[in-house]
Amino acid sequence: MCFSAQTVEAWRSFMRRMGVQLSLDEFARLYGIRQSDAGIRIPKAMDAAFAAPADPAERAIKAQIDAFDARQAAAWEQQLFGQRRRLADAERALQTKATKAAAEHRRIAGDKVQWLLGKLADLRRSTLLPRDSRIFPGWYAPLIVSERGQRAALPMRYQCRPAGKPASYDRRYPGTYNARRNNLEGFWRGQFGRTHGLLAVERFFENVSRDGRNMVLEFAPADQQPMLVACLWSRWAGPEGELLSFAAITDEPPPEVAAAGHDRCIIPIKPEHVDAWLNPDPHALAASHAILDDRQRPYYEHRLAA
Numbered sequence: 429m430c431f432s433a434q435t436v437e438a439w440r441s442f443m444r445r446m447g448v449q450l451s452l453d454e455f456a457r458l459y460g461i462r463q464s465d466a467g468i469r470i471p472k473a474m475d476a477a478f479a480a481p482a483d484p485a486e487r488a489i490k491a492q493i494d495a496f497d498a499r500q501a502a503a504w505e506q507q508l509f510g511q512r513r514r515l516a517d518a519e520r521a522l523q524t525k526a527t528k529a530a531a532e533h534r535r536i537a538g539d540k541v542q543w544l545l546g547k548l549a550d551l552r553r554s555t556l557l558p559r560d561s562r563i564f565p566g567w568y569a570p571l572i573v574s575e576r577g578q579r580a581a582l583p584m585r586y587q588c589r590p591a592g593k594p595a596s597y598d599r600r601y602p603g604t605y606n607a608r609r610n611n612l613e614g615f616w617r618g619q620f621g622r623t624h625g626l627l628a629v630e631r632f633f634e635n636v637s638r639d640g641r642n643m644v645l646e647f648a649p650a651d652q653q654p655m656l657v658a659c660l661w662s663r664w665a666g667p668e669g670e671l672l673s674f675a676a677i678t679d680e681p682p683p684e685v686a687a688a689g690h691d692r693c694i695i696p697i698k699p700e701h702v703d704a705w706l707n708p709d710p711h712a713l714a715a716s717h718a719i720l721d722d723r724q725r726p727y728y729e730h731r732l733a734a
Contacts, residue, residue: 431605433657439474439477448572453485459496519534568583584661588619594666612660619660621709625659627656629654659675
């Protein structure tokens with residue numbers, strides 16, 4: 429399964445080239461919810477897409493991002509003050525008498541000071557790094573869908589909660605960030621042939637076992653071209669509010685991925701099939717399967733993930 433992916437860093441310009449419009453109402457809704465729910469995980473690259481707002485709607489989103497960042501910075505700075513004080517107290521205690529407890533307080537406080545300094549530096553950094561585009565299960569990413577016949581990008585969580593299911597599905601089925609090809613007409617029958625999406629990614633990451641150890645491998649097309657990954661999505665509504673979420677479809681791997689030690693792989697859609705994939709006919713599932721069969725087949729190079 430694809431446990432992590434790196435979305436296209438300059439995704440907004442990529443969307444423009446594809447004729448995809450951002451659903452600013454949905455982005456504003458997500459950033460509004462994050463004001464009171466710091467558990468919502470949004471990659472830095474998605475925030476950065478609104479760094480130079482072009483209209484009032486984008487300026488409102490930018491204001492929400494800035495307000496959240498300011499509160500996060502204030503919280504980390506308060507923690508940093510406390511850990512620096514703890515570190516100073518431990519060092520004073522060690523000058524008087526060397527004890528195991530004081531040494532442990534110094535070690536823990538020192539580690540936390542460095543961690544907090546790193547988090548603050550990352551928050552204030554304006555130059556994007558490749559890791560700023562990486563998403564994990566539970567994180568949000570811009571998914572390309574069809575809205576009223578037009579290509580649109582909506583922010584969605586990378587772990588699908590099917591409409592009509594209880595919120596407890598997230599715990600009961602933690603692997604629903606991937607949809608297995610052989611189960612599209614079973615578990616995923618409410619989405620397959622109905623709500624299809626595409627995620628623009630540059631590479632993906634997999635856990636593999638080698639010599640009894642778990643390792644994370646990074647896979648990328650040899651031609652370094654972005655991929656449009658086939659996904660299913662759902663608009664869930666319940667007492668907790670509304671949730672947009674998606675899963676990436678996975679299938680049997682190509683030989684080079686299998687040889688590297690993994691048994692699943694994402695499915696990149698050919699550009700000529702984009703609109704047909706985004707506008708499926710629920711009564712003609714064979715057509716959707718045919719698109720998945722006639723996929724792009726890049727050669728994936730791999731390396732140990734940094």
